Amino acid sequence: MSLLEIIGAEKRFGGLRAVDGVSFSLGRGEIAGLLGPNGSGKTTLINLVSGALPLSAGEIRLGGRRISGLGRDRIARAGVARTFQLVRILPSLSLRENVMVPAVFGRKAHWGRAAERVADAALELAGLSARAALRASELTYIDQKRLELARALAAEPELLLLDEWLAGLNPTELAEGVALIRRLQGEGLAILMVEHILDAVRALCPRVVVMNSGRLIADEATEAALSDPKVIAAYLGEEADA
Amino acid sequence: MIRLLLPLAALVLLAVLPALVSEYGLGLLIGAATYVTLASAWALFSGQTHYVSLATVAFYGTGAYAVAVLNEALPYPAVLLCAALAGAAMALAVGLSTLRLSGVYFVIFSFGLAELVRQLITWYEVNVTGTLGRYIFLDVTARGIYWQMLALGAATIALSAWIGRGRLGMALRVIGDDEEVAAHSGINLARSKLAAFVLSAVILTLAGAITSPRYVYVEPSIVFNPTVSFLTVIMALLGGANRLWGPALGAVPLFLAFEWLSAHFPDTYPVLLGLLFIGVVFLVPQGILPAAEKLLRRRAEA
Numbered sequence: 001m002s003l004l005e006i007i008g009a010e011k012r013f014g015g016l017r018a019v020d021g022v023s024f025s026l027g028r029g030e031i032a033g034l035l036g037p038n039g040s041g042k043t044t045l046i047n048l049v050s051g052a053l054p055l056s057a058g059e060i061r062l063g064g065r066r067i068s069g070l071g072r073d074r075i076a077r078a079g080v081a082r083t084f085q086l087v088r089i090l091p092s093l094s095l096r097e098n099v100m101v102p103a104v105f106g107r108k109a110h111w112g113r114a115a116e117r118v119a120d121a122a123l124e125l126a127g128l129s130a131r132a133a134l135r136a137s138e139l140t141y142i143d144q145k146r147l148e149l150a151r152a153l154a155a156e157p158e159l160l161l162l163d164e165w166l167a168g169l170n171p172t173e174l175a176e177g178v179a180l181i182r183r184l185q186g187e188g189l190a191i192l193m194v195e196h197i198l199d200a201v202r203a204l205c206p207r208v209v210v211m212n213s214g215r216l217i218a219d220e221a222t223e224a225a226l227s228d229p230k231v232i233a234a235y236l237g238e239e240a241d242a
Numbered sequence: 243m244i245r246l247l248l249p250l251a252a253l254v255l256l257a258v259l260p261a262l263v264s265e266y267g268l269g270l271l272i273g274a275a276t277y278v279t280l281a282s283a284w285a286l287f288s289g290q291t292h293y294v295s296l297a298t299v300a301f302y303g304t305g306a307y308a309v310a311v312l313n314e315a316l317p318y319p320a321v322l323l324c325a326a327l328a329g330a331a332m333a334l335a336v337g338l339s340t341l342r343l344s345g346v347y348f349v350i351f352s353f354g355l356a357e358l359v360r361q362l363i364t365w366y367e368v369n370v371t372g373t374l375g376r377y378i379f380l381d382v383t384a385r386g387i388y389w390q391m392l393a394l395g396a397a398t399i400a401l402s403a404w405i406g407r408g409r410l411g412m413a414l415r416v417i418g419d420d421e422e423v424a425a426h427s428g429i430n431l432a433r434s435k436l437a438a439f440v441l442s443a444v445i446l447t448l449a450g451a452i453t454s455p456r457y458v459y460v461e462p463s464i465v466f467n468p469t470v471s472f473l474t475v476i477m478a479l480l481g482g483a484n485r486l487w488g489p490a491l492g493a494v495p496l497f498l499a500f501e502w503l504s505a506h507f508p509d510t511y512p513v514l515l516g517l518l519f520i521g522v523v524f525l526v527p528q529g530i531l532p533a534a535e536k537l538l539r540r541r542a543e544a
Contacts, residue, residue: 089423
């Protein structure tokens with residue numbers, strides 16, 4: 001059975017259909033790229049799955065259970081964790097506290113030692129252990145991104161939504177980031193990642209889902225999708241299509 | 243251990259202080275204890291969540307008014323209980339309808355709330371009961387009021403410390419930093435904010451109830467004076483609103499300064515008050531305690 005099922009998801013903002021009848025599913029432990037030109041509705045879809053926005057129509061299920069219509073906190077506790085397109089950390093808290101939060105309020109609701117163990121493991125995975133006591137506001141951009149990922153992991157989610165998590169990294173950091181994501185998927189986490197860096201998508205995702213103007217235009221193997229004329233036209237704009 | 247013993251020793255010392263001071267000194271002690279309580283209770287919600295509430299006097303005044311209305315009908319503990327329940331009910335109603343508002347909208351709403359409550363009570367007294375002012379004749383001494391307020395203040399700080407170490411405290415700190423992250427981390431925003439708002443409001447209401455016999459004569463314009471709300475905010479900010487002892491640290495010197503200013507410069511007092519507010523916001527925007535911590539950290543690193 002699929003972990004995530006998106007069934008006819010629709011999001012209207014006034015007359016604009018930002019997400020228009022999108023359906024696809026993602027298996028347990030599967031990783032897929034979510035591609036599409038700017039404004040195609042990728043982040044809106046991430047927001048629908050994580051509950052940041054309510055659906056206008058359709059349904060989203062996690063592990064067979066309907067999650068659309070639930071609040072953000074309940075979706076998080078159901079096992080969905082996310083990062084943000086513009087990195088969001090808790091600036092006044094220490095790194096360890098940042099990561100403790102989802103351990104305490106997430107799916108397993110740990111407290112005390114157990115929460116600390118989960119938090120420390122997530123920091124370790126993100127390579128931030130040595131700086132656990134530092135305030136998050138003192139981190140560089142790449143480390144803030146690492147922290148955001150560590151925070152998502154400390155929720156011990158079943159599904160991780162990454163919204164351009166690799167954007168803005170230099171080549172070395174990018175290689176590290178790709179390795180980190182591969183490791184997470186290897187541990188059984190299902191990942192849906194919005195990403196513009198196609199090399200990273202090729203390296204990580206056997207399958208991609210492509211959106212354009214709110215609609216799903218391709219859901220296939222990555223190489224096939226990237227040479228699909230519909231996808232190329234979408235990326236190059238409508239004129240190239242003519 | 244020392245963290246527990248030191249405050250307890252200080253509490254005992256503060257409790258025997260009335261035996262050593264004059265009637266005027268006792269009045270100052272009551273005022274200082276009241277503002278320590280108000281500022282600490284305010285910070286319990288606003289200091290952590292950064293939802294700046296100017297509704298302090300709405301609850302404080304409600305407490306005072308509850309005593310004015312009920313003091314002849316019920317025994318004193320029952321009066322306090324009714325006041326606390328009234329504060330809780332009001333905070334629940336207000337919280338459920340407004341904690342979705344954020345930033346400046348919440349500030350404005352909270353300010354409006356105090357004014358609304360005052361006008362409603364005034365209207366009710368004039369049109370329904372026909373008595374605008376009320377007298378409070380309670381068999382409570384000034385020392386009794388001081389001890390009650392001291393106990394309430396100590397309980398407030400103890401409660402804040404306890405909350406700060408638990409899940410609710412963590413939820414409030416995260417909400418103060420970034421609500422979006424809080425919600426996506428599994429925190430129930432509405433429930434956390436409402437819990438803290440109601441607890442804070444009950445304490446503010448009780449503070450108004452306990453101090454009310456000092457007024458003897460109570461009417462809406464006296465007990466719903468917006469200056470109380472502003473003083474509370476500035477005191478908490480001066481000391482450090484997101485530190486356990488910050489509000490107390492800000493409340494004592496500012497209260498004494500206000501007393502001295504209002505006694506010596508009764509005409510220019512509001513102007514000086516305004517200047518003081520501006521000075522605090524400019525010089526120590528984060529508060530004394532966080533500023534001192536920063537300084538110590540820098541020293542340690544140097």
